[in-house]
Amino acid sequence: MKPSVVTIEPNGHFCNDCAVRGAAVCSSLDAAELREFEHLGRRVHFDAGETVFSEEDITTSFYNVLDGVMRLYKLLPDGRRQIVGFALPGDFLGMNISGRHNFSADAIGVVTVCQFAKAAFGRFIEDRPQLLRRINELAIRELGQARDHMVLLGRRSADEKVATFLLGWRERLVALKGLSDTVPLPMSRQDIADYLGLTIETVSRTFTKLERHGVIEIIHGGISLLDPARAEALAAA
Amino acid sequence: MKPSVVTIEPNGHFCNDCAVRGAAVCSSLDAAELREFEHLGRRVHFDAGETVFSEEDITTSFYNVLDGVMRLYKLLPDGRRQIVGFALPGDFLGMNISGRHNFSADAIGVVTVCQFAKAAFGRFIEDRPQLLRRINELAIRELGQARDHMVLLGRRSADEKVATFLLGWRERLVALKGLSDTVPLPMSRQDIADYLGLTIETVSRTFTKLERHGVIEIIHGGISLLDPARAEALAAA
DNA sequence: ATCCAAATTTGATCTGAGTCAATTGGCTTT
DNA sequence: AAAGCCAATTGACTCAGATCAAATTTGGAT
Structure with a gap:
């Protein structure tokens, strides 16, 4: 994969016209919080085939997919690949414990994401339990989908x-x-x-x-x- | 599976001698909180082969495994089974969004769990973001394990x-x-x-x-x- | 101990999906 | 429009793991 050449839009107030404003993690925020929140994120574009982040990377950002489709995958040392999911607008990526992503993510076609610095995001979430609850909800939903996919992979x-x-x-x-x-x-x-x-x-x-x-x-x-x-x-x- | 005949221990202060006190969700609680917390849970025993909860069940409880091993699985209509994991002491079960479990859980051998009523647990967690954060951490860790297992099922x-x-x-x-x-x-x-x-x-x-x-x-x-x-x-x- | 039922192992055979090898089709470049 | 390229399709053949079928071992119950 060629080195990621990204285009960063001028920062500013853009949540208003965000396609996934009502979905994603943002749905748990009120108008005032959203105004504060939008300063944390920046829109970033990726071209077809570009890698947004890799499995081994230290997590420095969270991503909210705004437009396009991404493939999320893990590779075995010998090159075998398992795609663990496809991300669509509204999907939230980057949650992890170890401080490292545990899968890689490529853009399929052109992709726009809303990227948040981990530290700033962490500070913002600190005293907003409803946002934490929303993220927890998303994680648990994904866990359910992951289990469904295990059934598919193992038994169908x-x-x-x-x-x-x-x-x-x-x-x-x-x-x-x-x-x-x-x-x-x-x-x-x-x-x-x-x-x-x-x-x-x-x-x-x-x-x-x-x-x-x-x-x-x-x-x-x-x-x-x-x-x-x-x-x-x-x-x- | 025969109907679940459970033995409920006399309730009371038992977190003190709990084997998984420092692990599990409890590790995020201080001494005072733990004292309050232990009134919410009750120890329940299951015999070998008993079903602790089923996939279709409405979630009424959360479970903290204290002793023994459980198999967590999903069934296809025709009887094919995929085990999505084994639960060991310290594992926390019952998280979901839909209000229904999305897998079934059987005791393998004799099992002891600490069972919490969903409503009371929900109230307790309300103003304890560090407990919520701990649960989120556990969910995200499981998600990572689920993805690893997808690789195993699909590509090994x-x-x-x-x-x-x-x-x-x-x-x-x-x-x-x-x-x-x-x-x-x-x-x-x-x-x-x-x-x-x-x-x-x-x-x-x-x-x-x-x-x-x-x-x-x-x-x-x-x-x-x-x-x-x-x-x-x-x-x- | 002895019997029975269930779990596990082992063997023989079969088959769904993989591998290897051409084609075909669509797009881009010139 | 011809050439080149990559993705997708199709065909022939193989093989890892499933299926079918016995043993054999294990664990209780009596």
Whole structure:
């Protein structure tokens, strides 16, 4: 990955027009707090493929995804990769205990984040238990998703994995942008494979099979979900 | 699973002699707080195989494991099981958002927990941000472990899975009871298989293989780690 | 001790997904 | 529009781990 060339917008009052103002961690703050809060963060842009932070890095920042999609992953020494999640607008990244990130994060396509210095953020949170409670809530929700994903990785077949992924991804996009049966897939087949614990060939074959059976249509940059009910049936199995 | 027949000890001051007083969530409380805290909890015993709570249950309690081992798992509709973790003394269970547990928990062998009513615990935590911070810390640590386990489930071979499990389990016991090369395994082969995303036969064969190669010795109720270095090498691979 | 039931190990065989190897398709560059 | 490049698809074949099927060991209960 090439060195991260970031563009930092002029700092200032921008929470007002922030797309994820009502979501994310910010939803736990009132108007006055939000005004104070916005001085802590700065918008940072990343180009497609750029690494936002790496697993070994000391944590110096928290990130709130404002726009775009990121892949969150861990690598084994020999290069095998497991994607542990995809981050979308509203997702909060950077929580950890050891002071080091425990996964890496790349931009898939162009990404904008709201970046907070760890120290300043820590001071801000100090006397705002409702913000801490919000962060705790987010962590616990993620923990639940992580456990669901363990079931998928450990106990589901390739067909089930792919169907579950497509439905889950669609649901996240629905929550973000409203209902639609065309599901954009900004990530590569390799990314999907590394998320599902499969190879790129198996993902491709499974997509083709789902298309042959009339469950999906493979379109440019994504899929169209033709038969959601059948996809659900495959995912539940 | 037979209906849970629990024995509730006479309530009273018992934090003083609690084995996990310095660990768990309690470590964030001072002496005065601990005195107040102990009235919220009651010790409850479970027999081997009893279910402490189920995935669908409404959360009414939090649990602090005091003694014994529990398996935490999720079931698919068709009966496939994924164990998402084993709980040991000091582990805190019951955090969730939806108001429902998102996994089930069985006692492996006899278990003692410190059970807290959700409402009372919620009130107690209200004005104790350091307790909330401690719980957040525990959640984030678990999240990191969950991600590590995703890598294992999605990207590691059977040999690597088993070696990693044995080393990780040993490490937890070391932290709890001090160093020893004999590693008790209170859970069944089926439990290990469901934790690692394997079948019971593969686990058994891998144990045998490790024994043949002089890495471990299979002893009654556990294993003896003969060659930790070689086990590490297998786990890292 | 002796019997029974369950857990574990071992063996033989099968198969879902991986590996290896071409193609194909889409985009960019020239 | 031709060339080059990378991502995705498709095909042929392999193999790690699953499945099916016995032993064998272990642990209680009597």
